[in-house]
Amino acid sequence: MNSKVLSRRDLDFLLYEWLDVESLTGRERFAEHSRETFDAFLDVSQQIAERDFAPHNRKNDLNEPTFDGERVTIIPEVGHALRVFAESGLLAATMDAEYGGLQLPRVVQRACFLWFQAANTSTSAYAMLTGANAHLLLTHGTAEQIERFVRPMIEGRFTGTMCLSEPQAGSSLSDVTTKAVPDGQSGDYRITGGKMWISGGDHELSENIIHLVLARVAGAPAGVKGLSLFIVPKLIDGKRNGVTLAGLNHKMGYRGTTNTVLAFDEATGYLVGEEGRGLQYMFHMMNEARIGVGAGAVALGYTGYLHALAYARERQQGRPVTAKDPAAPPVPIVDHPDVRRMLLASKTYVEGGLALMLYCAKLLDEPSPENDLLLDTLTPIVKAWPSQWCRLADDHAIQIHGGYGYTREYPVEQFYRDNRLNSIHEGTDGIQALDLLGRKVTQRGGAGLALLLDRIRATAQKSDLGAPVLAACDRLAATTAKLWADPATALVNATAYLDAAGHLVIAWMWLEQALAAGDKPGPFYDGKRVAAKYFVTHELPRIGPMLDLLDSGDTLLLDLEDAWLG
Known part of the structure; x- marks a missing residue:
């Protein structure tokens, strides 16, 4: 039976018949891989996504995280799914072998992760943020920071976030006011301020949460050039590090991902790189997250399309305009031209968006000045186009289901609500x-x-x-x-x-x-x-x-x- 989560046949076509990802094994970094290992990763991704992620997608939506003033409560299936995901090695799949990674091509990893985003976008968000956090620190962190913070993330023991927005600033990072004061004795900093809209900002799914926080050191210039980047753990030696959950935001979709208001009160922070280069470093994570958001929009649109297609083939209603006998049996609604129009339009949006995601991921696997420039140019499109047009595929899915599509008894209304956020977050x-x-x-x-x-x-x-x-x-x-x-x-x-x-x-x-x-x-x-x-x-x-x-x-x-x- 064909999956309604994602199309493995389409992924195989794009990866092997179009992008020829097998040719990447000729590169030294990927020399230990083959078509067989790529297929094995795709197989296990589909298996875990359908077995451990998809079944609690609706439950995640109906039972969003709660906060009693002391701790956050999340349905237990989320933690189980994330443990299975970490144990599979997929979190560290693209990372260097010396850090416990598998050096899987980014294009194959992107195809793999799409299964999880399509099956349960809320649960997969914790893994996406953690991976992007780890990649930033692997690039810009010190050896000690990598050992202390990245290795536990790779092992699935820690999770990660990105803390940019503030209540008064929103997307205007020039207006960030969170302060960083050097601690003259330790060489560390004390971080004070508030951050808003922080996905995954508090929970008990992991032993610790590693926040990457943009803050302004005293005396730094105004605007984004005065921002520095700090590692601020939720816990240090098992004790609270001055990071307090001030509240949860209640969202229209993506309800299974905690979205938080965080207060930092002289929390210990560790400088990443140099002062004043925080936004430059953070763009490493932001760009990865933006591509991840675009991929999530594709995944949600794709699963919505597959559900609509299956429904249109099963649902019997109406007769062709040429049918003269009112007693003639009804036909599947896929036979009606307007339904076909919506299905074909949706197919072009989601399969076109999927192709763009994988094309850009392969650019990362074949770095060159030209490919880097092309990816930089494409990134705004990769993030924003699917967020609008693959969401339209979910809109069409509701329309094809008719009245049923507008009810909670069918999943397509949740796909639409979840997808609506993708036009907002990460820019x-x-x-x-x-x-x-x-x-x-x-x-x-x-x-x-x-x-x-x-x-x-x-x-x-x-x-x-x-x-x-x-x-x-x-x-x-x-x-x-x-x-x-x-x-x-x-x-x-x-x-x-x-x-x-x-x-x-x-x-x-x-x-x-x-x-x-x-x-x-x-x-x-x-x-x-x-x-x-x-x-x-x-x-x-x-x-x-x-x-x-x-x-x-x-x-x-x-x-x-x-x-x-x-």
Whole structure:
């Protein structure tokens, strides 16, 4: 029976028939791996996700964490699932062997972790944050910090968080006020302040929680250049380290992940790297988390699509417009054109988004100045596009289920609620739009955008569907050049730019998949070819009005006055 969590057939196609991940074993880092080890990791990921994560997804949602003023209570299945996950070695899968890692390619690990995000996004969030925390410290921490904090995370004994936002600052990190005062005797710091929206910030799922905290040392300059990064454990030698849970935030979705308000009262903190470079270090974790958020959006959209597809094939209702006999038996709703429209659109969103996730993960496995630049340019799209369009797949899933989809008796309403958060955390869609248009496509004289468009054009020139994509590349390049003349006006409509660029990138992903499918026979490959055609002919044209708006130099939002809003 086909899984409704994720499609192993699609993963195999993308990994082996398109991206040729087996070729990575020719690199020294991955030399001990093979197709067999990759498949083994994928097999065990599916098994654990379906056995230990998926069964408590609904229970997680209905029984969100509670706080009695002293401790947080979470359903026991969460801790069990995380222990099984850690014991599998998947948490340390991509890390260096010297730290207990398995040096698995990032692209394979990303495919593996998608099973957990699709099966239970709330429980998987603890593992995602811990892995990203550990990766930051492996890159920027000292040997002593790695031994003391990272090894226990790899072993599954500690979990990790990232503490950026504050109640008064939100996403504006320039306004962070948490203070760090040097302790003249020990060389450590005392951290005082409040942090808000901290996922996984308090619980009893692990022996300790390692917070990575942005704070400002006395005398540091204003703005982000004055921020430093500190390791602040929840416990030191088994005792509270001045980190207090002030309360839990009650969310629309992602309910199984504690989301906390934390108070730091002269908590002991250990400086990571140098003072004043905190945000630079934190971007290591933030970018990993942003890609993880995009992947989570894909996973939730994908499982929603699979549930909708199964339902549409089972649900009998209505008759074809050509049926004249009212007594004729009803047909499966998948036979109705509007249902097919929603299913095909959803397929293009989630399978296109999945392809983008794995493509970017492989860029990490083949580092080079060019690949690093391309990934940097793509990161805002990787985070924001699936958060919007794969959520639309969950919206379609509710619609396909009809009234049932709007009830808690079916899981698709939870998928939608869980997915809604992905447009907010780790930088809202609007912030990603500003990053793309204000930084990524302008840096180094536009080298990142030029590289991206070169890659897209190279694919389009090989494809029968390539002409509209080539035209879209030219149009985006021309619009971007025009926007550079007046950045202030351009950034007003940055979201339209992100949507247009994102749709062009997904069209590229579909041309790539269609080329990989070639003329291979069978329904799976037929599905890839028709999905590519649909996206290029039905979805890509959406970018025309977006680029028209940008070309017009429209300043309506710039000129809009608060009073006019009522």
